[in-house]
Amino acid sequence: MILSRLSVQSFRNLAATTVEFGTGFNIFCGDNAQGKTNILESIYLLGTLKSFRMAKNPELIGWEKQFSLIKGLISDDGLNREVDLLLDQAGKKVRVDQKTVVRVADFFGILTVVLFSPEELTMVRGAPESRRRYLDRAIFAGDVIYLTRHHEYMRILKQRNALLRSGDTSSLEPWNEQLAVAGAQLVTSRVGYIGNIDKLLKETFREITDTNDEVAISYHSGSLAYSEDLNDNIDRLAAALNKRREPELLQRTTLTGPHRDDIVFTINGKPLRHSSSQGQQRCFVLALKMAEIELLRRCRSVSPVLLLDDMTSELDSRRIANLLKFLTDRRMQVFVTTTGTNDFELFEDNNLRLFHVEQGTVRPANKA
Amino acid sequence: MLQFSASFGRLLLELKKLPGVGEKTALRLAFHLLKSPGNIEALANSLISVAKNVHLCSVCFGITEDDPCVICSGGRDDSVICVVEESQDMLAIERSHAFRGKYHVLQGALSPLSGITPSQLRIAELLERLRHSQTREVILATNFSVEGEATALYLAKILKDLGLKVTRLAHGIPLGSDIEYVDAATVQRAVEGRSEF
Ligand SMILES: [Zn+2]
Secondary structure, eight states: OEEEEEEEESBTTOOSEEEEOOSSEEEEEOSTTSSHHHHHHHHHHHHHSSOTTOOOHHHHBOTTOSEEEEEEEEEETTEEEEEEEEEETTEEEEEETTEEOOSGGGTTTSSOEEEEOGGGGHHHHSOHHHHHHHHHHHHHHHOHHHHHHHHHHHHHHHHHHHHHHHSOOTTOHHHHHHHHHHHHHHHHHHHHHHHHHHHHHHHHHHHHHOOOOOEEEEEEOTTOOOOSOHHHHHHHHHHHHHHTHHHHHHHTSOOSSGGGOEEEEEETTEEHHHHSOHHHHHHHHHHHHHHHHHHHHHHHOOOOEEEETTTTTTOOHHHHHHHHHHHHHTTOOEEEEESOSGGGGGOOOSOEEEEEEETTEEEEEOOO | OTTTOHHHHHHHHHHHTSTTOOHHHHHHHHHHHHHOHHHHHHHHHHHHHHHHHOEEOTTTOOEESSSSOHHHHSSOOTTEEEEESSHHHHHHHHHHTOOOSEEEEOSSOOBGGGTBOGGGTTHHHHHHHHHTSOOOEEEEOOOSSHHHHHHHHHHHHHHHHTTOEEEEOOSSOOTTOOGGGSOHHHHHHHHHTOEEO
């Protein structure tokens, strides 16, 4: 899919503008804090309704403005769709081809985005929550039902925790049963996804780094060993809930389930967080993103657009060249921000559009 | 507005208590009513009449003017009881004309977050009712929300222990949506396609 046109109005510091994009690399260059990343953020919002900086609407809406408007024209396989996203103090409203959208499934999938930004390194070193969030978003990008299931699981979890807090657990059984089923559904999707992405990760890591380092990603759930079979996982989670009843009654919260699980990254058999350099970690996350793209392409026949925030920092020129080749080979549409001006020699491909970003104004430029 | 007329202000306040009605809608409704005094009187009378005459059926806890209600006292099939959360769910199934048995309205669903436990629902009354009736099958038609599902699971266990056949509406209802919002045709398919719990 291609985002061929983007209009923004009162979004962050950006001046109202309409930009036409190329089908290959679209590069936004400028000094820091001029608004480059805001453009990527607006595109990400258009695809996911979320900000990758975890920002809430009041931060996204321009200074002293009532609302912001982001509009995109997306073409996929000859089909053009227009997506309008309105952000106001009350929330977000979406229109697709001028029609208001109420159901989640009618919106998601029109623009699929994959993001790589420096902040995502926290995924390697940070709390399990950041890895779960990454995994959930990645699965959801190719599977709309997953979001509904996730909401459902969180609702059951909240209800069950409220019951545990109340101390009266005589009606706990139906919540256990539901938690086991909804939890196992999430876990089964996650285990299946991790299995697929692990294979592709090994390929993409080699493609980008030219090394023989063995990388792996696996799903961890304490002492619970899940399989790829849903019924099997329901039984395991239900048994684990029964086993932990006593400590749960004491701590008055749900101690087992996908909301407590984690994902482990390893390189040559050792945990990535301990045993590698920042550069290696960055390559790992980048390769993971490329694997995510490959999985969408192969299993879902979706060709996402890629957002690369501050691409060139901490990657050497050979790896950047490998990355660019990877993306060019797949004819990906890519949106890149960069402060450097020397990097452009690396883009030999002429399918390139350059934009200067200065104080919130985006101007198309000739190739430097 | 309040300084012009106290009664107009009171009307606005009452209208705003209704679900989905904000300041703007309340004003629009109030001004609309003012233009047609005949309508105001009819509306006021129907409101008073509802308050006076409509109450819950002492058997099924659906809304009714007579007690027991027409469904409970009429010649409906006694062997099947359909359990729903609210009176409007009963209405939705009735509109489909797919069901000829009787109903039981729980007046809600289990929700620890809102402090709703089994004792706050009309569950004891349902069990009492089943003890004295010819009922062989109970259809659990609570909503497909996690709360409705928990209620169905809770009831299914108790009812099966009583030796009753327990079924749950299964087909054609989208995940996470309320039965109230599903059109009659879909409900009909759901009643026909119920599966054993
Ligand atoms: Zn009745």
